[in-house]
Amino acid sequence: MEGALYMxxxxxxxxxxxxxxxxxxxxxxxxxxxxxDKEAITSDVNVGGSRAAALVGFVTTTVKxxxxxxxxxxxxxxxxxxxxxxxxxxxxxxxLAMSALGELAxxxxxxxxIKLSELEGLNxxxxxxxxxxxxxxxxxxxxxxxxxxxxxRLSKKGTLYMVLAMS
Numbered sequence: 001m002e003g004a005l006y007m008x009x010x011x012x013x014x015x016x017x018x019x020x021x022x023x024x025x026x027x028x029x030x031x032x033x034x035x036x037d038k039e040a041i042t043s044d045v046n047v048g049g050s051r052a053a054a055l056v057g058f059v060t061t062t063v064k065x066x067x068x069x070x071x072x073x074x075x076x077x078x079x080x081x082x083x084x085x086x087x088x089x090x091x092x093x094x095x096l097a098m099s100a101l102g103e104l105a106x107x108x109x110x111x112x113x114i115k116l117s118e119l120e121g122l123n124x125x126x127x128x129x130x131x132x133x134x135x136x137x138x139x140x141x142x143x144x145x146x147x148x149x150x151x152x153r154l155s156k157k158g159t160l161y162m163v164l165a166m167s
Contacts, residue, residue, distance in 0.1 A: 011063065012146060015116065016164055019067050020150050022111035023162055026104060032082045033155035040151040047149065047161045050135040051092055052076050054105035057125035065166035067112075068137055069105050075158030079104060093131050102127045137163050 020036070027034040040046070050070040057066050071079060073092075080090035083100040091097050105127035113124055140147075145167040152160045 012148075012166065015063070015065070015119075015166060016148055016150070018115040019108065019112045019164065020162055022115060023069065023104075023108040023152075023160075026107045026111060027152075027160075030082050030104075032078065034152045034160065037151045037153050040149075042149045043147065045137045045147050045149055045163055045165075046151070047135070047137055047163060049073070049159065050161065051131065051133065052098065052101055053130040053135050053137075054101045054127040055130070056105050056109045056127050058109075059121065059123050060119045061121040062119075063166055065164060067105075067109065068161075068163040068165075069101065069108070070135060070137070070161040070163060071101065072159045074156060075154055075160045076101070078154045078156045078158040079160070098129050098131060102129050137165075140165060140167070142167065 024034055024036075047070045049072040051073050053068050053070040055066055055068045058064065076092060076097075077090040080088055080097045080100045083103060088097050088100065090100075109124050109127070113122060116122055145165055148164045150162040150164075152162070154160060
């Protein structure tokens, strides 16, 4: 029964690739140059320097989890500037600037929803936005929960992290 605590690796990979592919696609459609830092991928949580985050929950009939899009200062500035065409000043904590991060999470999770539509009972929550100094995600120590961090580099030295937690 011990093996029942761990998620099917194919399902885990499908979900990670669905959300990551959607994030990259949306960023590129907004004019953001985004590159996965393959050397820094980890099966833990590693989001150094994060200042803002958008969290989206998801559930299916077999798995539930959270996708967090987290950015450092430079990543936030680049994201807000690109998504607003430079019309919004990238000020952390400003509701209008923060809405750019929320919209990125909305668009990426919506596209992931389409990519993963064959997963039975898939539902998403609206994004929840967080801002502060040194935001970190504290991973669950439950054996049934798997974590994964995908770090992305943006063209102007910013970093964007996608953190997935699933059980």
